[in-house]
Amino acid sequence: MFSGVFILLLAGTPISISIGISSFAAMLLILPFDGAILTSAQRVFVGLDSFALLAIPFFILAGNLMNNGGIAIRLINCAKLISNFLPGPLAQTNVVANMLFGSISGSGVASAAAVGGIMSPIQKKEQYDPAFSAAVNIASAPTGMLIPPSNSLIVYATVAGSVSISALFMAGYVPGILWGLGVMLVAGFIAKRRGYVADRSADKGQTLRILFDAIPSLMMIVVVIGGILGGVFTATEASAIAVVYSLVLGVIY
Structure with missing residues (x-):
């Protein structure tokens, strides 16, 4: 089985298919063909x-709805x-x-x-180095794998069996935020050396309008995480609620 996986990976076969074929081949050595087929299925x-x-x-569907429903751009404006x-x-x-965005x-x-697709053209217009922009986006995007709700934590809790998803979600906030702050620190240091500065700041009226527009989008975090931690619904039910919330908010926007 292990040699089969190794050979198939060297041949460029996807990991999941390599493991499946090798496992089935190994099963044929100890079971008849019919039994191997049935057991594999x-x-x-x-x-x-x-x-x-x-x-x-x-959660991935909710993210796609947010990207196409006008929620992502409001979160970006709030981040500005x-x-x-x-x-920088x-x-x-x-x-x-x-x-x-990753936390939602x-x-x-x-x-x-979502964020890279919106920010890259803006950064290019402001004469940011495309390699620098891509590096910042790549380095900061995985914070969504730690800041709840996180697909990686859900998979780990499922595989481990006895681990609480709610407890993992609570444990993900500090490392996720520290990761983001670390990227901001390095990006700020490089940006200062390269002279990337802001052209202007939003006035008071713009600030209030941007905050008002972003509140419904930010409330999704409160609804999803608050409901999970409060025991109102499970992580899976929360993901379905996130989809409905994103859909309704996208239609309104």
């Missing part, structure tokens, strides 16, 4: 038949208010937006695609 189904794992596609006074404000905005969508990939 049962084990694949049992591995996928998990109520907790349903949270992952739901927080980071506009720091060196657009880079800092990218980090803060990834932390906010639960996916680092969805966060990188």
Whole structure:
């Protein structure tokens, strides 16, 4: 089985297919063909038949709805208010937006695609180095894998079996925020050396309007995490609620 996986990986076969083929081949050595087929099908189904794992596609769907429904841009505008006074404000905005978006969508990939897709053209227009912009986005996007709700923590709790998803969510805040602050520190240091500064700050009227627009989007964090920690619903149910919330908010926007 192990040699089969190794050979298939060297041949460029995807990991999941390599493991599946090698496991089935090894099973043929100890079971008849019919028994191997039946056992393989049962084990694949049992591995996928998990109520907790349903949270992952739901949170990813919520992230896609946020990106296409106008929620992501409002979170980015809110992040600008927080980071506009720091060196390299657009880079800092990218980090803060990834932390906010990732904490809602639960996916680092969805966060990188949504925030990077919006911020990259703006940073290019402001003469930011594309490599620097990409590095900041790549380094900060995985904060969504730690700041709850996190797909990685859901998978770990499912595999471990006896681990509470709520407890993991609470444990993810500090390292996730520290990761984001660390990226902001390095990005700010590099941006200051390169002379990336803000052109202007938003006036009081703009600030209030941006905050007012972002409040409904930020409330999703309160609803999802508050409901899980309060025992109102499970992580999987929270992911479905996040989808409905994103859909309704996107229609309103």
